[in-house]
Amino acid sequence: MNQSVKKLLVTCALPYANGDIHVGHLLEHIQADIWVRYQRMLGNTVYFICADDTHGTPIMIKSQQTGISPDKMITQIKNRHEIDFAGFNISFDNYHSTHSDENRKLVEFIYNRLKKNGLIKKHIITQLFDSTKNMFLPDRFIKGTCPKCKASNQYGDSCEICGSIYNSIDLIEPKSILSNTVPELKKSEHLFFDLPHFTEMLKVWTQSGVLQSQISNKIQEWFKIGLKQWDISRDAPYFGFKIPNYCDKYFYVWLDAPIGYISSFKNLCKKRTNINFKEFWEKNSQTKLYHFIGKDIVYFHSLFWPAILEASDFRKPSKIFVHGYVMVNNNKISKSKGNFITARQWLQYLDSDSLRYYYSTKISSNIEDINLNLRDFINRVNNDIVNKIINIASRTSSFINKYFDNKLANKLDDLELYQNFLKTSDEIENYFLNCEFNLATQRIISMADIANLYIDKKSPWRLVKDKSSYNHLHEICSMGINLFRIIITWLKPIMPALSDRAELFLNSKLNFNLIQKPLLNHKINSYRKLYSRIEISQIDNLLKNKS
Template identity: 55%
Template sequence: MKHSMYKNLVTCAFPYANGEIHLGHLLEQIQADIWVRYLRLKGYSVIFLCADDAHGTAVMLKAKKMKISPNQLIHCMQKQHKNIFLKFSVFHDHYSSTHSKINKNLCSKIFNIILKKNFLKEKQIAQLYDIKLNMFLSDRFVKGTCPHCKSDNQYGDNCDVCGATYNATELLNVISQLSNSSPEIKFSNHIFFRLSIFSNFLKKWINSGVLQKSVLNKINEWVNSSLHSWNISRDHPYFGFKIPGYSDKFFYVWLDAPIGYISCFKELCNLRQDINFDEFWSLNSKHKLYHFIGKDIIYFHALFWPSILEGCNYRKPTKIFAHGYLTFKGIKLSKSKGSMISASQWLSHFDSDSLRYYFASKLSNTIEDIDMNLYDYAYKINADIVNNIINLASRNASFLEKYFDNILSNQFIESVLYKKFIDASVEIEDFFKDRKFSLVVQKIRNLADIANKYISQKQPWILIKNISNKNKVHNICSVGINLFKILMIFLKPIMPVLVSNAELFLNTSLMWKDISIPLLNHKINHFSCLYQRISFNDIDKFLEKI
């Protein structure tokens, strides 16, 4: 049944258009996709959007290195990114780019609104300048020591260690990442958004339940300290949208990228008749807006972004869901840091569903980092999926095919056991809603243990030796298949490819609303291998290549 009172708009942070999708991107995309799939399975109306973050110095320099135009680069990257997400069963309703005409017009419109309302000011600032390359350096092209916690190897906008934000000129021992030289300080006029005007609004908004408790203290600390004005402009040379009224100034990506959430939705409105832009983005919209982001960009999403929306009388996010970093051997997987496992590398050795399951087994609704251990990954897939859940189907299907023409019994003999599985759905629903996916996986694993224990205790392989037990075996194995059916429904948001194959085997569509209805006198199809074990030799080979 559709919950038609409101729609849910879900977004992920936009991948940068200067390189491949890596497992760090996929952690967030898969987290959001699982949640979206669960909501849809429960009958909610959901719109899932994303786009490429297409602007900035990094895109400009990457295109120059490849001897192509920035437009050619971002077009190629957008196509590649969309295809990769599809291969991991991440299905967006619309996947756009921040370099679109609609986004350009919307950025100009929002700029003019906040300019007219006196939320902007212009002032001269000191900037880092690479004298070898004759260009101002953006935050991502300088590194140095954090001025707050003194951690080394930090970028020019924020510290990955302590979370502090600062001006690039505040970095200690700063080095240009483009020429490996010490930059000079030069002065340039820039446009600033007066964030302090929104101090009272922010104090109320961030404490309204929109943020996780694990980030709330830090955000309150930032709000209660001095809110610095935010530089929304960048100097030429730069790839992006020019600011209206300026010949050599461009919008900073952290202005036009979040505005891309709105423009991406507007593009979808132009393609579909069932959604209305004004109804959704108006100040008092009844619809829901959820942002999935990494904890490293919570500052932008929890302070700057809602202030821009407030300044333009747009609705604010319903919730912002931040997650921790994906690490490998304790090191953050990051393209900008040169440590990454690409999605294409992964698919050359392993499948997508297994990664989705592994991530789900580690994901919570906190911002704790997730350390990836490939041997643990292989163990979980082999033990949980192949040896436990798939084995439940296999061991029962063999009897049903051999003795009962793949037709399930017309009676169900284990109502108490079945009710235990049905009752578990209530707890699993709560875990899904709260994004506690690791607890979903844990519950599924426990239920699979119970189901297999039931079959082992009943010993159909012994009973079938006596022809008088044939009906009893039929009933037992039919129970096993029906318990497998429920497990597949629970896994549907997490492992869509596996469940799609299971639906072919079970000869039925698996819907959450049908959990309480067992399959009776129902013909299933021939059981073929639903999932392959992961070889530890394959793990070794993969580790040698990355």
């Protein structure tokens, strides 16, 4: 499949540095990694970056509770995050931190550009203040009733039920999460970014194909309400970067967090001197920038972020892929519900490829929530991967190993069938390109069914009884191995660990361009089990021993 795009920069939303990576986080990173691996298989230059989001009141409070300095705590958490992502074969080129020298310099640089362009405004605002804790309360430390739809137990910035964005002082019957007291109103001078100045630019940009239609439609509602100036400052006490020329004010975490995309790439450029930073971030860059994010942070990425980039003369994203939440057994991920599964808990009992595959059967270009049904997960992986795909290799390789000295025949039994598989490859690659992984896996499994039907019809176990049929037997089993090779090539972005084992078995690299030519007169290795069935006991133990 030909593509004109050659240089890509891909990011995931930055995980917050206050806890372990769990199966909810993994959805996005697996989705992005599958897409990145596909792009790399096409021969494109892809830089895949991420970082820990390390600032804000929650980090400060957790640091106080644990008695560890914020700097030490975020370093420890970053190390854990990197190990967790590596365990799921997330192929980052760089994993950095927003609490870095590169990020501080970039935040100050961008702030000064905004200020110079007259886009920073000062306003006296009224905020909710917790007199017990002696601090202004961030939106996420206030809960109350949504002023729009009247849903209870909503945070101070937005409603999870109706999606409304509002000011925390508009929350009905607010309560401080920290002290469970009713906060009082107090005034403070804050700095604001003039977001409404970019309304027309954003209207054009958000309709340019950069967003999925569902997201684009949602944003039209926000335009109708009218964009508001965006508060980019926070009062002390706070963990973050101080605003220049202020002693008690800090940059709001949501200003410096997305700038972490730029600073993580800048850090990568320090490590790899052959990468041109300006080529990827200058205003008229010809490279492509892709963000993978969850639906809860669309407002920031589709409005604030592109406006900040436009205002400070950086390039804007080429595409934003938005996904829904992860449910486990139809419930929101929650420790109280007993379905909060961390990355390392998963890997104690199950392999990473299994979750990568299961998520890929659910991931589409829609923004629907994804349900990790653990019983369905067992059936899907065992049926699709073991019973169908691995079965093709195991049932044909035994004859190649035993009767033909591990060497494939010099021609295929059914060239027309092989060509049909190749034609299907374009369709599957198109699904990968558009993040329709659910459709890609459906098609892959349908082709595995065809391959198994072919082997059933040819019945090599009958032919082996007649030595005069050995040439035909050789060609049939070689055909089976070659069909397996195509299928496992399609699966390579999804299941990298399995594809590594398959490459050893086939004694050949897997890539889309290589399948055009079948393996003939080629020596494979003796078959060893490529994948094991998942047992119900593994899931039972996972759920039982999470703590």
